[in-house]
Amino acid sequence: MAGTEELEKRFREQFCKWMGRSVDFKLVYSASRDGMSPEIFHQKCDNKGPTVVIGYNTDGCVFGGYTSVEWKACTCGTAQTRRDEKAFLFSLKFMNTYSPRIFPVKNPELAITTCSTHSPVFGVAATPDMVIIPNKEVNKDINRNFDTGLTREDIKFGTVYDNGYFTMQQVTSNNYIFKNVEIYQIMDPVRLDKPWRDDNKYNTATLRKMVEDYCPVGDAGVTQSRILLIGSVGAGKSSYFNTINSIFRGHVTCQASTGSAEFSLTTKYRCHQFRNDSTYLKFLLCDTRGMENGRGIDEYYLTGLLDGHVPDGYMSDKFSPIDILLSYIKTPTVNSKIHCVAFVIDSGSVDVMNKSILSKFKLVQNLANQRGIPQVILLTKVDQIELDVDKDLTQLLHSSRVAYVVDQVAQLIGLPRGHVLPVKNYEKETELNETVDRFALLSLQKMLRFANDYMYELLDTRQPPRTLSSYSWVIAIALLLFSIFCSLWISQRR
Ligand SMILES: Nc1nc2c(ncn2[C@@H]2O[C@H](COP(=O)(O)OP(=O)(O)OP(=O)(O)O)[C@@H](O)[C@H]2O)c(=O)[nH]1
Ligand SMILES: [Mg+2]
Structure with missing residues (x-):
């Protein structure tokens, strides 16, 4: 009907x-x-x-x-x-x-x-x-x-x-x-006097500096944190990379191909780096091929993504036996694993999300939970939720409708509302815009913090080094054997 x-x-x-x-x-x-x-x-x-x-x-x-x-x-x-x-x-x-x-x-x-x-x-x-x-x-x-x-x-x-x-x-x-x-x-939509989330602590310049200065947790053995961008076709994954890249390049960039198509425009797995003058920042955004409606998802490949077996530039979203022989990274280090998963979701798709896409999200979520990898939702295209927000992005946190979509998507995916990060990617703009940068940097800063939480957890759950006391029973047996050997030797000499 x-x-x-x-x-x-x-x-x-x-x-x-x-x-x-x-x-x-x-x-x-x-x-x-x-x-x-x-x-x-x-x-x-x-x-x-x-x-x-x-x-x-x-x-x-x-x-x-x-x-x-x-x-x-x-x-x-x-x-x-x-x-x-x-x-x-x-x-x-x-x-x-x-x-x-x-x-x-x-x-x-x-x-x-x-x-x-x-x-x-x-x-x-x-x-x-x-x-x-x-x-x-x-x-x-x-x-x-x-x-x-x-x-x-x-x-x-x-x-x-x-x-x-x-x-x-x-x-x-x-x-x-x-x-x-x-x-x-x-x-008429309600304009909230009080913002639905208090995100005013840092201004855009401070956020940018925080992200530039970001370092993965010291002893975790990670040189660059990896954030996995995963979502359906056209959700805005590559645009998010372009948006962050634009902020650090100082102008609107289009390094990754973006656009609307029936099938994913992104055809290979790409781990993008960011340059700040001559140095590389200490995180990577890993862009994936969009999940397509009605097309199965390869669980083995997903596991490979999370555990760092998939090389940068890999052209498929499954592993054939020949790929396993040639491309598959057999012994990944903690450095090449994923440290935070971002489900990229178009805000317009929340109330009409297809069951097959939702079940794919749930699969990724299960695999990430088994590994203790934190997850967030990057809620893109927030400018399309409401005309007033489109006209003036600073109204985002005062829009009752955006607040509603945030609640809705948190419930749908089953993550806390604080893990839903609303962003508007560069799309029609030709010049940088401070508010666009602000929401993008806020989301990135949160993801980097979550990535560090994951590393702290890794460190805390690693086997503690053996102390002298944990070897004491070995020492005791050795001493006992030594004393038996000595007493035998002395009795023979007599
Ligand atoms: N208005 C608006 N449009 C956006 C936003 N983010 C992305 N878009 C547009 O949405 C379309 C799809 O964006 P992409 O970044 O290519 O999406 P994707 O998730 O990488 O898609 P695939 O690689 O095909 O899976 C493009 O036309 C973008 O310009 C946003 O925040 N607001
Ligand atoms: Mg893409």
């Missing part, structure tokens, strides 16, 4: 663009869930402020209307038209093809008609511009079946709304059999 609890992400984005601001959508009515009658519609939708009505017909057309005024079941029994300068009709999909179009109101006085015996009507009751709700039952044709008693011929698109030369046929394919009708209440 089309349209359930979650309005498609691109529909939501399109609405926000049409409304010129970022808004939240709350499903208040679903015909397939709640049933169909003017009474139910009024029970669920009256006095809810601005709403958007969306119809999904059986030809794959999605269309509807938005009004900023409230629906009301007026007790007088007669239909009342209401003025709304902001109302508009729209088409989102025509015959399964995404084709967003807006039809703004041209006669605001007659924008909607509301009455206790009518479902929502855009325009006037006798000749509405668009009919979205059929009578009585979902999945029934409208021929003389509207609660308003209308037929198709009564629909006069272009009377109250500017149809821009489009016909209703081009919006609905003249099909009024609905698979579902949904109504969403539109709410």
Whole structure:
């Protein structure tokens, strides 16, 4: 069935663009869930402020209307038209093809008609511009079946709304059999006065210096900490490397290939280093090929990644017997193992994450847990969560919606919320931006700290060197044997 609890992400984005601001959508009515009658519609939708009505017909057309005024079941029994300068009709999909179009109101006085015996009507009751709700039952044709008693011929698109030369046929394919009708209440997002995470301790310059000065734990035998970037295709793994690289190079770089494709753009395992003038920084970001939907993941290869068996530049995401002979690093040192795993997740994918991708994350998580390797979530594309955050990234920690996505992804993956690190990668920018740098450096600093925690744990659990007391029983036996030997020798000499 089309349209359930979650309005498609691109529909939501399109609405926000049409409304010129970022808004939240709350499903208040679903015909397939709640049933169909003017009474139910009024029970669920009256006095809810601005709403958007969306119809999904059986030809794959999605269309509807938005009004900023409230629906009301007026007790007088007669239909009342209401003025709304902001109302508009729209088409989102025509015959399964995404084709967003807006039809703004041209006669605001007659924008909607509301009455206790009518479902929502855009325009006037006798000749509405668009009919979205059929009578009585979902999945029934409208021929003389509207609660308003209308037929198709009564629909006069272009009377109250500017149809821009489009016909209703081009919006609905003249099909009024609905698979579902949904109504969403539109709410302005809440700006949190207090940030949802207190991350103000260090400014960008200090963070940069901390990362530059970072060293792995002294006695752990690690010269450069390794952070593994793992996630689905297009999540932003290579862009994260480019973002960090840009910070240290002083301009926006594109060393790793990035972009959108069905299959992973990154085809080989790369352990990227970072230069600061002439010295290398003491960490590596290990970029992997994106996990593809419906494609299996090789557990042996994953284990090899975590344990440092996969060489830099390795071209596959599995090991063939010949690879095991030729490329496989047989005796990796602690230096080539992974010290922190970062699950790179596109914030737009959180509420629609595919089960097969989730199970791959769980597999990596199990393997990392068995080895005690700390894990974080790099939540990318946070600029796409909300228009206001896109316009001004400093609003990130004041956005209730970003806070919500952070909670959601922490629950989904099963990591503490503090392990979710929101970032916006360099993507449309051509020059460095301090706030982009700040969130990227904050995430990196946290991962490096976690990598050091792992090394401390390694040191603490290594077998302690044997002390004299642990050899005491050996010494005691040796002394005993020596004294027996001496007494035998003395007795023989006598
Ligand atoms: N708006 C926005 N776009 C981003 C962000 N991060 C990455 N992108 C875009 O997302 C697309 C995919 O990014 P990549 O870095 O290539 O993703 P990947 O995870 O390396 O993908 P594969 O190598 O194909 O697995 C690119 O077009 C990027 O420009 C971000 O934070 N915000
Ligand atoms: Mg990549």
